[in-house]
Amino acid sequence: MFEIFQERMRKRMAQLVVMPCGWGEFLGTSLAFGGASIPDYDGKASFAPAGLDFTEDLKAAKWAVLDADPLHDLRFLAAVTATRRTTAPPLPGVRGFAEVLRDQLAELPGTGDLAAELAARDLELPFVAAMRQIRESPVVSQAIRQALEPAGQEKVRTTLARAIVAATCREVLLREHAVLPLHGDTRKRFVELVQHGLGGGQLGVWDDVADFGARVAKRLGGWALERWRVPFTDGSQPAMGDIVRYLTRGDDLRAAIAGVVEAADDDVVLVGHSLGGVASLDLMLIGSLPAVRTLVTVGSQGPLLFELDALPGLAVGADLPAGLPPWFNYYDRKDVLSYLAAPIFPGWAVDVEVDNEEGMPTAHSAYFDNNKFYDSLAGVIDGGTEP
Template sequence: MTRKILFVHGTGVRGASFDRTLSLIAAKVRQHLPRYEVVGCNWGDAFGARLNAHGCSIPGYSSGAAAGAVEAAAMARWTLLSEDPLLELRVTDLAAPLGPPQGPVVWQLLADAAEAPAALALLSTWGLAAPWPAFIGALVADPTWAGTIRLLGGTRAQLSAPVSRAVVAAFLGWLRRAGEPGITGAQRDELVLALQAALGGAALGVRDWFLGKLTDFALPRRTALNDRTGAALGDILRYQARGEVLRNFIGDQAARSGANVILAHSLGGIAAVDWLASGARQIEALVTVGSQAPYFYEIDALASRPFGAGLPEFFPRRWLNFYDPRDFLSYAGRELFPGIARDVVVDNGQPFPESHGAYWRNDAEVWPEIDRFLP
């Protein structure tokens, strides 16, 4: 007699995505587990989070919110520059001027900026003037900075703003590493303008290419980004608030299909563990991949079992749990549930987040282990 596996998917899965995943798993089951048949538990369409009021709680969901997108892009720029102050200069599209290149000129002006009066006046107000000359000296002695700025095209006016931002971003990192209190965003922008004046001044009509790229990315994507990530996050939040509905749905699907085994991914693994821990079931074995159930238990967020209670006697004694160290949404359960959960470490060969969804195609590790595990 053919035995049944109930597949419970993870967060953010809907419609065609579920169908494709189930089709892939069914093909793998036929290949590796011919004694089994897989049936799907599509809870995303029935239970998953959705914008019941068409997104009216999300500012700019349908309009794009131009001002907010520009502000977000500016913040994104400083986030990127905090990691790599030279990033904007490396990717600039400034063309070489008709005359001599201005990069060497701006580089020489930067060397003189250790004594820039406007910048020093601001820094003195904030009690940060003392480290400024040493910082500029170290920066000017850095061959990476010299090589980057000296090769820049564009006019002095075009270069003054991005070079000033790079220098200020590096100075903020200098302060951070020295344990100095930082400055506000408004103060940061004042310092950029003061340094910009020393490097050649601003020119009317100069296009902020880098900010434009970031804004072009963020502006039309506010709705798309929310749609892409909102379902996954919303499913987790809704499960924490209304999890009983999903657990009952899994129970109904298990009873209807006559499944002997549950195969669950991500949030589906949390819900499956909660359902199995809430009463005696006909399920003989549980297989979880990329699941957060052990983590939820450790932080005392598992609905069915408070931390320290362990699993009840009627919980299936056979639980196979896969995790990939590069999948930051996968967790280990053996030490939390000794004698019940057995962890298997796999390498899906992908960085996160691709690693979180790559288990199903791992024919070398995942499917042979499931074959050995199941009756």
Template sequence: MRVLLVHGTGVRQKRFDATFDLVARSLRGHLPDADLVPCYWGGDFGVTVTGGLKSVPADQVTRGVLDDVPVAGPLEQEVALWSLLLADPLCELRVLAAASGSEDYGMPGVRSPGEAVARRLTDLAAHRPETGELRALLDSLGIAGHYGPVLRRIAGATEFAEACAHARDPVDAREVVAAVARAVTAGLLSAAKEEAVCTGAERDRLADLFSGLLGGTARAPGGRATAVLGTLALRILTQPALNHWRGPITGGSAPALGDILRYQARGGPLRDHLEGVLRSGTGPTVLIGHSLGGIALVDLLAMAAARQAPLPGVRLLVTVGSQAPFLHECGALTGLRPGAGLPPGFPDWLNIYDRQDLLAFRAQPVFPGDKRVTDHEVTSRQPFPLSHGAYWKLEALYQRIAEALPASGRPGPGAAE
């Protein structure tokens, strides 16, 4: 029995050779008579970027992957801090509450500046503005509907109460006001998610308006919390890192992303190549396709079956970490029209997936009732993207392929003779 191994996106000769050797050794323990046939296509049908990536902004391209991260400018610092605030609107208040300690030297019967801030936020939360600049800005940003819930949630937060309780002088109160204004602004934008359409200037104006209503006079400069969180944000958040590594990231991902885009636009030559390799031998055949290789095989088999000319000898299709089911749900699978089922003559299909692999999808729910389609879940116990390439070291993969094969000499349901 022949077993054709079709690799996925971004794979080139050296990596394919190593994978082929690994699969051959592992498969031999379950199918000792199998003849594993390489089906390498990356060299002729994959993308090769020559002359550099001219489309990437020039100042992002020249940094190497081992360079130190440069000192961030004001824009990078601002983006990093707001990224952290959008993920956790209370983070600045949490730092202020922790940094202030537990001392309380307030005068009995005298409301402290921090307590005044707390009272103002409670009053703001109770009454959404009906007119004025704040209401107009809330409406224009698409966040007015979240006003009450967000302000009440922040007003009731332990972090807010503790930060206000420790603000015993005007300087501390100004810092709390600035942090609360940013927390409310970030909370509103975070609650609205993609419904919010907001520029940095509008975001800053919104924070200024809340600052004024809370007793501040203008946007306060960064204080203790900003100093702590700004540095942390630059180190752990995605956007500053992406800005710095855009050239290397794009250059490194060009083969993987480019292979997908090229196949979607001009997949015919690759499918012709796969069919040529398949027809070059005889006898029962198992097709194993990883990632984009699985997409191409599903397209090839579906298109051949639709022409009522199924490819000869195909006993089983195995897709590993495949996006074919997802593409079909989106109406973007070349071999099947949107919403169509698998045509007569399409072989048995075993779809292997790992739920930690973000590029792996289930096929059975997409083709309900089709007994030719079987999903099988495995796990490498690795996060993505390592999970996408770890299938080949899982004994469960080869065991399940062996179990899926029909008895020797009998074609499986729907397989071409």
């Protein structure tokens, strides 16, 4: 995620020096007793849940369906076309659509832009595994066979491309127990590259396929939480554990961030995501860091912790210290882990709303695949005001 952040910012402001503060490996938490405190936990879960989105945002819900079942829309497409007559055999010497498409599937990712993008994100192995799943599915074969006219064939290509991208993300979950930060503009880019590799080029024809499934997904909350209780614990424990540890013993994390600031030049814009934003906010409140000219928090829980009188750096009712730098707080209404700062810190914080076009849990990290976020942040760094 840091590499994505660095690349996007340097494209906008080539003179920037972007310095990371990767604290998770040496300050993150783990289950010291193997999860013995968690009911029905056996530690055998193989992956965190993809998650279902229960908002009214249908666009995000469609991808939530694919997160849960990458082949869902191909199943739907095969089912709604199963009653149609099959296409006539191709003329002698003419290869039919199904044969051509299967060859194109076998040749992915090829050697072009798709292969380069996969290599840049270390996604070659998950992509190969996803392609194997897609090619071996009887549902895929049925959906391909039922495509009779050009519009139907384009719909199959688009649906296949989205299934392949969703299956790749799911493979990362299975292999690394982590949600792949692939959404927004970047996910759209991958779908387009896969679709191009399958001989297609028209986006947007898929939308009518998944509406039914997306609406069903919004009703499955109880089932999902019951089915995925153990893997849900696996996926959420590191973040929850890190927050609890920070609130109890946060000096070392604050010291790590301060060390990076002190190693930089005097003109520092400090950008912190989630708990990193909480710790960065605390640094501003607890000690003097004159090198920091602007504080930026992204998806931050700092305002809520302060309202609960649980923020280590400042008690409710206490005066703000003098000399605080301007603070820009980015939030997304669908990111339930982001909170408003301006009503809690009037006169200091400026809230900046962005729409990552995602539901939870991906909305919490999707800022870093949202070009509008980078455009806004470049304005903050360049002029100190959000454009």
